[in-house]
Amino acid sequence: MDAYGVILGMALATYATRALAIFLLSRRLPPALERFLSHIPAAVFAALAFPPLVAPEGSFAPGLPAAAAAVAAAVAWRTRQIFTTILAGMGSYWLLRWVVG
Amino acid sequence: MTPASPPASRLPPHGFWAGLAATAPVVPGAVAFGLVYGVLARQAGLSLWATTAMSVLVFAGAAQFTAVSMWGQASAGLIIATTLMINLRHLLMGASVAPHLLGQPARWKALLAFGLTDESYALAISRYLRGEGSREFLLGANLGLYGGWTLSTLVGGVLGGLVVDPGRWGIDLVFPLTFLGLLVPLLGRPVTVVVAGASGIVAVATAAWLPGKGNLVLAILAGGAIGAVLEAWWTPTA
Numbered sequence: 465m466d467a468y469g470v471i472l473g474m475a476l477a478t479y480a481t482r483a484l485a486i487f488l489l490s491r492r493l494p495p496a497l498e499r500f501l502s503h504i505p506a507a508v509f510a511a512l513a514f515p516p517l518v519a520p521e522g523s524f525a526p527g528l529p530a531a532a533a534a535v536a537a538a539v540a541w542r543t544r545q546i547f548t549t550i551l552a553g554m555g556s557y558w559l560l561r562w563v564v565g
Numbered sequence: 566m567t568p569a570s571p572p573a574s575r576l577p578p579h580g581f582w583a584g585l586a587a588t589a590p591v592v593p594g595a596v597a598f599g600l601v602y603g604v605l606a607r608q609a610g611l612s613l614w615a616t617t618a619m620s621v622l623v624f625a626g627a628a629q630f631t632a633v634s635m636w637g638q639a640s641a642g643l644i645i646a647t648t649l650m651i652n653l654r655h656l657l658m659g660a661s662v663a664p665h666l667l668g669q670p671a672r673w674k675a676l677l678a679f680g681l682t683d684e685s686y687a688l689a690i691s692r693y694l695r696g697e698g699s700r701e702f703l704l705g706a707n708l709g710l711y712g713g714w715t716l717s718t719l720v721g722g723v724l725g726g727l728v729v730d731p732g733r734w735g736i737d738l739v740f741p742l743t744f745l746g747l748l749v750p751l752l753g754r755p756v757t758v759v760v761a762g763a764s765g766i767v768a769v770a771t772a773a774w775l776p777g778k779g780n781l782v783l784a785i786l787a788g789g790a791i792g793a794v795l796e797a798w799w800t801p802t803a
Binding site for chain 2: 471487498499500
């Protein structure tokens with residue numbers, strides 16, 4: 465499949481998630497399904513964040529990225545700003561690389 | 566268009582322009598995010614047109630970041646399935662906003678659904694909860710973010726052609742840091758800490774067995790299921 469095929473598939477998948485409830489919902493979702501869905505964002509973000517930070521080569525081996533991520537997490541907790549978090553993480557990563565060599 | 570509302574002394578909080586104006590605090594963040602996405606998409610091998618087309622057609626920041634990070638390593642089907650998983654949260658936002666759109670024509674529902682994002686949803690639902698919401702306000706909020714996102718993506722895509730070797734500068738770290746920045750503010754609830762911990766551990770532990778990012782699907786399902794079970798146990802209400 466070429467790039468535009470993937471993009472079209474992504475567009476349809478995204479639109480489906482956004483439109484489905486708006487068009488179909490005249491009744492509530494089952495509570496169990498609602499609970500499951502409500503935890504999906506945190507699960508998604510953790511699944512995407514952890515491997516490159518603590519296992520950059522594929523197996524668990526925390527190094528400079530994990531140390532930088534700890535700083536970024538503290539900044540994220542304080543500021544709740546994504547861009548500030550990125551700056552803190554990249555800044556400490558570059559600083560650590562410069563110090564360690 | 567709220568003919569029954571009293572004459573407003575200040576900017577009316579109901580309409581399209583109010584919705585557009587309400588996005589002012591969040592658009593700079595979206596623009597910064599869009600610039601980074603554009604740069605990374607080009608470095609992942611997408612053309613300038615494909616980079617921009619993804620923003621114009623998909624309009625989903627986290628899903629687009631993820632797709633670009635998987636580009637060239639994962640199959641098309643897995644990228645699309647992951648997009649679906651990441652955007653499942655919009656199903657809940659749609660469910661939350663749906664009661665406010667019950668009587669609207671299908672073309673309005675179709676238009677508003679396309680632009681429904683975390684930020685515009687949050688802005689619009691807070692107005693609805695105060696009794697000041699409207700379809701025009703939501704449309705304005707959607708459009709403010711859409712404009713900022715697509716244009717910044719185009720600029721980032723142009724810049725991205727100039728930058729080389731992301732690994733050398735650690736630019737690829739922007740991906741996990743972005744998701745960390747999205748995750749950390751959610752960690753106020755103990756159940757969410759468990760969900761994130763379980764999902765992260767599963768993602769790392771199964772990465773070797775499930776290559777092509779298949780570990781992510783397992784981790785997300787495990788995290789969601791653990792959260793649902795824990796919450797059913799911890800919450801006394803039926």
